[in-house]
Amino acid sequence: MNVRVEFQADVRKSDLQTDIRHSWIQQLIKHARRDKVLLLIISPVVLYFFIFHYIPMYGIIIAFKKFQPINGILGSPWAGFMYFEQFFNSIYFWRLLRNTLLLSLNTLFWGFPVPILFALLINELRESLFKKTVQTISYLPHFISIVVVIGMIVNFTSPTDGIINLLLAKLGMEPINFLNSPDWFRTIYVSSGIWQGFGWGSIIYLAAISAIDPQIYEAAEIDGARRWHKMMHVTLPGILSTVIILFILAVGQLMEVGFEKILLLYSPTTYETADVISTFVYRRGVINSEYSFSAAIGLFNNLINLTLLLTVNYASKKVSETSLW
Template structure:
């Protein structure tokens, strides 16, 4: 306790700075975990969480036996998987390309323009997508019309939803994700590049044998974090874009929870579905972290 007191006294200003973050996680992440128990109860608001009767795994069985279970699971995994496959390498490639630019002014301008979409509201992004894909006056259909192609109702065709959702997500986030990789590249010892150049290495060789290996720990950590959120799809944008005509490919676990829990008032069922979703995420992040630690000796813990 004496050692703890000395450390607190020594680092009191740092602790004050981090205090809002700690309070945020306690209030909005740890304290609400108390409500998880309604997944195992038939929740009645008037009786409260503790007063509601226990029903065990009834709502889990109801969800697993639902005709929507496999569709929701498939859509969630496919959207997350393809977003990861196409979206994860994008900032890495862009960071490597930016690093090769010699004109600092042009480099900073491109970087600034690339991460500006990150600050655009999801509502605005959804509105832009709807306007661009409009069958009457949308930019995309206007261009297709020049080539004699009939207007396509993109937002009412389930076959286009995944492409629109994933591509718009990459456009919005790849520039922002580049910042981390550029910071990691900036930390690479310049003497490595100088030594490689003296040995006759080309820019491609330096990228392949110096930049990428030095970026590997950062890439592995971010990949683990991304896989830990594999079941978390950006449901806000999905809710703004989807409709009953695109449920076949657009409806995911989080949107189903929203409809059944918030709109339908089935709090126990939605809590059970949400808990299932989070357990899968936990298993993924622990498993991937374990594999990464064994294979590459780089891990979160």
């Protein structure tokens, strides 16, 4: 009798699970038919990330193998954590880690607030034509090729006829060979990055500001709030969630410094402060063909980014209840 009851209970449970599964599939098909246009629009983006970001993750295996192109990934012998140990014991490890962190932290510390401040100032402008002109001019550097930007930096900082050194000469100072001086590399890298990106980065903050209910500003004016008070107590709290989300994303890319820019700017004389993990991976992986070693370094770099992203997202969710998920 007990066996029969248990059997009937199992049958009912199985039928219930089947019904739930069928119901879920039907709901999925229903939503897909309803949102087919949106799915069609987003499909190129999904395909892009799947083809160029997820499928290549298969190649991570070579970080744990003595990769030999003639044998392929699966045919190459296993190496375990040998290449990770080589990197951690390398004389360049601490220099690369220090330079990567310092460049990234300086960029985050000095560069992250600038688009926010610029968006707040632009929002306070009342003359429409002047406001649009300033915005347009601030966006332009974003569209300049990084190669052109480096060319401008080289010309401006030239020790012989660069505009900066000409101004220093007018002031009675000695010319400085900026690009061959390790002490100036971080300043040049960070400041040029801020100049190129602050206008474009302010767009999302301006969009967030425009979404704030105008009635809140009207209520603040009735209470006697001036423009400064409205900025501090209405505008900033209104875009705080956007600021937090973008800060989390920025921290998640902390180890991803501008590889192309550094590659074009640095030289052996500035390796002391300019050489970062990504440029080291390029030299060892592409130039020296040490594929497994460079893959191990790249994987280590990405794991740090993932850890930072998860940590900051968790902390933000606990403190402000704003997070990526």
